[in-house]
Each structure stands twice: as structure tokens, then as C-alpha cells.
Amino acid sequence: MYNVKSMNSNEFIDHEEILSTIAAAKKLATSKSTIDRILEKAESCTGLTHREAAVLLEVTDSEILDRIYISAKKIKEKIYGKRIVIFAPLYLSNYCVNNCIYCGYKCSNKIARHQLTQEELKLEVRALEAMGHKRLLLEVGEDDEKCPIDYMLKCIETIYSEKFKNGSIRRVNVDIAATTVENYKKLRDAQIGTYLLFQETYHKPTYLSVHNGPKQNYEWHTEAMDRAMQGGIDDVGIGPLYGLYEWRYEAIATLMHAEHLEAVFGVGPHTISFPRLLSAEGVDRNSFKYLVSDEDFKKIVAVTRLAVPYTGMILSTRETIDFRKELLDVGISQISAGSCVGVGGYAQRKGVDKNGVEEKPQFNLADHRKPIDVIKWLVKDGYIPSYCTACYKEGRTGDRFMPLAKSGQIANFCHPNALLTFEEYLKDYADDELKDMGEKLIDIEIQNVPSEKQKNKALKYLEMIRNGERDLRF
Numbered sequence: 001m002y003n004v005k006s007m008n009s010n011e012f013i014d015h016e017e018i019l020s021t022i023a024a025a026k027k028l029a030t031s032k033s034t035i036d037r038i039l040e041k042a043e044s045c046t047g048l049t050h051r052e053a054a055v056l057l058e059v060t061d062s063e064i065l066d067r068i069y070i071s072a073k074k075i076k077e078k079i080y081g082k083r084i085v086i087f088a089p090l091y092l093s094n095y096c097v098n099n100c101i102y103c104g105y106k107c108s109n110k111i112a113r114h115q116l117t118q119e120e121l122k123l124e125v126r127a128l129e130a131m132g133h134k135r136l137l138l139e140v141g142e143d144d145e146k147c148p149i150d151y152m153l154k155c156i157e158t159i160y161s162e163k164f165k166n167g168s169i170r171r172v173n174v175d176i177a178a179t180t181v182e183n184y185k186k187l188r189d190a191q192i193g194t195y196l197l198f199q200e201t202y203h204k205p206t207y208l209s210v211h212n213g214p215k216q217n218y219e220w221h222t223e224a225m226d227r228a229m230q231g232g233i234d235d236v237g238i239g240p241l242y243g244l245y246e247w248r249y250e251a252i253a254t255l256m257h258a259e260h261l262e263a264v265f266g267v268g269p270h271t272i273s274f275p276r277l278l279s280a281e282g283v284d285r286n287s288f289k290y291l292v293s294d295e296d297f298k299k300i301v302a303v304t305r306l307a308v309p310y311t312g313m314i315l316s317t318r319e320t321i322d323f324r325k326e327l328l329d330v331g332i333s334q335i336s337a338g339s340c341v342g343v344g345g346y347a348q349r350k351g352v353d354k355n356g357v358e359e360k361p362q363f364n365l366a367d368h369r370k371p372i373d374v375i376k377w378l379v380k381d382g383y384i385p386s387y388c389t390a391c392y393k394e395g396r397t398g399d400r401f402m403p404l405a406k407s408g409q410i411a412n413f414c415h416p417n418a419l420l421t422f423e424e425y426l427k428d429y430a431d432d433e434l435k436d437m438g439e440k441l442i443d444i445e446i447q448n449v450p451s452e453k454q455k456n457k458a459l460k461y462l463e464m465i466r467n468g469e470r471d472l473r474f
């Protein structure tokens with residue numbers, strides 16, 4: 001029985017409610033007045049229920065789709081401005097006791113396995129800092145013996161303390177297997193930013209069939225965000241792996257998950273990620289029957305933006321350059337850049353064991369550009385690349401962050417902070433071409449800082465950064 005406030009995942013992600021939502025949406029999508037009403041509500045930036053969003057997911061008319069895309073772009077710019085937040089994943093260990101059929105790290109794959117030592121981790125962090133990164137997402141396979149929580153905590157400490165030239169990692173987000181409230185408290189105390197956990201699929205029979213190992217416990221996995229919040233982690237990130245099951249089901253369930261977190265904890269997810277299934281070692285994506293087309297995927301991204309206007313939406317380097325551009329236009333607000341999805345790859349560690357067996361990446365990427373090339377590409381399109389981590393540093397997380405996002409005030413922080421971190425990047429990592437492009441962009445965009453007082457402060461901060469200061473923020 002559907003109950004948004006239940007702490008049982010079978011009730012807050014109720015299968016019958018999803019089926020009934022899809023059936024009702026198919027009927028309602030034939031009514032122009034219903035679609036108009038839903039779009040008007042979305043355009044007021046107040047969000048949509050999963051039932052309303054489901055109706056828009058059924059739209060196939062190209063004119064209405066265009067309206068959805070334009071609205072999604074406007075809403076994103078209204079809430080967050082033109083900034084695009086940049087991060088990189090950092091793989092610590094590829095040991096895994098699970099056998100998820102869609103993953104290159106599955107235990108049945110005979111690949112070389114490795115876990116970074118603290119010394120190797122320092123080299124990775126230096127390599128990432130030398131590229132200009134400030135935000136990382138830690139990734140590990142699930143293996144309680146090889147990779148216990150204490151190892152993660154030690155790594156987080158090492159990462160925060162490793163400073164190379166002007167570089168520093170200012171926000172460490174973590175993606176580890178579902179765990180206990182006790183362990184979430186430890187992660188909170190280690191000052192992580194967001195805790196992310198991909199749901200993979202919300203469809204329970206599919207979930208049970210694609211997993212083998214401890215991860216197969218659907219309820220433990222799906223209720224992980226509740227435990228994370230009970231453990232005091234304010235910012236959590238969710239998202240299915242599109243391609244495991246029917247996309248409408250996954251998109252609607254994702255919104256129901258968001259509604260559940262909001263109903264129980266007063267705060268929805270900080271981020272929603274949009275990974276699509278890719279091939280990997282021992283994984284042929286063409287053997288999966290629910291692969292999502294580009295057209296449908298773009299619609300999912302845009303409708304999600306309309307439904308949760310205040311939620312960060314993340315796209316990885318799984319997507320091609322051209323398609324990433326399209327998705328940025330319809331709602332994505334954070335992207336990874338220069339990603340390496342192998343253990344020790346940034347420092348070019350040789351991933352071969354003593355028998356000559358090679359390590360393999362978790363999946364095969366589509367966008368292999370360096371961060372500097374991604375940044376030039378963003379600037380050419382009028383976006384402001386941002387390495388901002390200010391909210392986390394200023395304690396604007398969870399229920400202190402959401403009112404600012406929902407009222408649209410967060411753009412007053414995002415915009416100048418993006419300019420400040422971009423100026424840092426220009427000073428420390430840019431080539432002449434980017435310096436020229438970047439300074440021009442900053443000169444134009446500084447005029448768009450909303451209040452005169454804030455603009456003057458931002459100008460002063462820019463000058464201080466040019467003179468060598470770092471990590472100035474609003």
C-alpha cells in the first residue's frame with residue numbers, strides 16, 4: 001500500500017502506485033488542457049508531483065516537447081544561474097564481493113584487483129589537484145574486509161590534507177555501498193559533502209535478478225538514504241541506472257523517492273544522477289532490453305528538472321560530447337570532467353598484477369576530454385564553469401540549503417562563487433587561450449551579480465584572488 005512517509009521501501013516505492021501512475025498518465029496525456037495546467041505549474045518553479053511529471057513523460061508532440069525543454073532551461077537558469085559545477089570521480093578500490101550483471105567490477109570478472117595505499121592516494125590527489133579539481137566523488141567496490149569504513153575514513157582524511165601548490169580538495173562526496181546509521185555518522189564526522197548511492201533499479205524483481213551478493217537486499221539498499229539522514233548526513237544523492245528496467249518506471253520511482261525524503265526529513269535529495277548503462281569488461285550493453293534512447297533520455301532529464309527544480313542534476317562522462325551539450329540545456333547542473341574510472345588512473349598507475357592480468361575500468365566512457373577542454377567548451381556556450389564548494393563550507397546544507405534553493409536565492413551565491421572559483425582556475429591552471437576567454441566572460445558576468453554591494457565585494461575578492469589569495473566565497 002503506497003505510503004510516502006513509510007520507512008518501508010516497498011511502501012514508499014509502491015509498485016502498484018507506479019503502475020497506476022503510468023496508466024493514468026497515458027490517458028491524461030491526451031488532454032491538452034491537462035498538459036497546459038501541469039506546464040504552467042512547472043513554470044512557476046514550484047515542482048511537480050510524480051503523477052504530474054508522469055503525464056509529461058508521455059508527451060510525444062514535438063511542439064509540447066520543445067516547450068518542456070525551453071521551460072527546463074529557464075528554470076535551471078532561474079534557480080542556479082549559468083554555472084555548471086565540475087567534479088571528478090576517484091576510484092579507491094575495485095575489490096568487490098557482488099556480481100552485478102551490469103558492472104565491470106563484478107566478482108566473476110577475472111580482472112586484476114587493487115586498493116590504493118595512502119601513498120598512492122596522495123599521488124592521485126596531486127594529479128587531480130594539478131587538473132584544478134576541488135570536488136571529488138569517491139568510488140569503491142563493496143568489500144567489507146578489503147575496504148572497511150575505517151579505510152574510507154583514512155582516505156578522506158588524506159584527501160583533505162593533501163595540498164599541492166595552490167590545489168586543495170574542498171569537498172569529498174562519497175559513493176559507498178548501503179551501510180549502517182553508525183557508519184553514516186562516521187562519514188558525517190569525517191566531513192563528507194554528499195552521500196550518493198545509485199539505486200540501479202527501483203523495480204524489485206529486476207533488482208533481485210541483476211544482483212548477486214550482499215547488494216541483493218533490495219530493502220537495505222533502497223532505505224539507505226533514510227539511514228544516512230538518520231546518521232546526520234544532510235545531503236544525499238539518488239538516481240537509477242537507466243537501461244536496467246523500463247525508463248518511465250525508474251523516472252517516476254526516483255521522484256517518489258525524492259517525495260519520501262522530503263515528507264520524512266523535510267529535505268529532498270541534494271542531487272539526482274542520470275547514468276545510462278554502458279558496456280564494460282564482461283558486460284555487453286546490447287544484451288539489455290530496456291536501453292533508453294537519446295530522445296527518451298532527454299525527456300526524462302527535462303521533466304525531472306521541472307519536477308524538482310531545486311535539486312542538483314548530475315551527468316557523467318558516460319555520455320558523448322554532443323549529447324552532454326543537449327542535456328546541459330535541459331536541466332543538468334553538474335558534470336564530471338577528465339574522469340578516470342580505474343584505480344590509480346589519474347597518476348597513471350600501471351594496473352597489472354604479478355601474473356600479467358590487467359585491471360579494467362568499471363565501464364567504458366564516452367567523453368575522454370581533459371578538464372581544460374571541457375571548460376573551454378562550457379565557456380564557448382556561455383556557461384560559467386564552477387568549482388564552488390561554498391555551501392558545504394558555510395554550513396548551507398540540508399534544511400538550511402533547501403529554502404535558499406526553493407526561493408531562488410541560491411543563484412545569488414552560485415553566480416559570484418562560480419566567478420571566484422573560475423578566476424582561481426584561470427590563475428592556476430589555464431592556458432593563454434582560456435585565460436583570454438575566461439577573463440572576458442568574468443568581465444561580462446560580474447555585471448550580472450544582483451546587488452551593488454555584492455558586486456563590489458565580488459570585485460574585491462577577484463582582485464584578492466589575482467593577488468594570490470584562495471578559497472574566498474559568499
Ligand code: SF4
Pocket residue numbers: 096097098099100103104105106107140141142215
Ligand atoms: Fe560491485 Fe558496485 Fe560493481 Fe556491483 S556495481 S559489482 S557492487 S562495484
Ligand code: SF4
Pocket residue numbers: 083085386388389390391392410413414415417
Ligand atoms: Fe553549489 Fe552552493 Fe556553490 Fe551554488 S553556492 S555552486 S549551490 S556550493
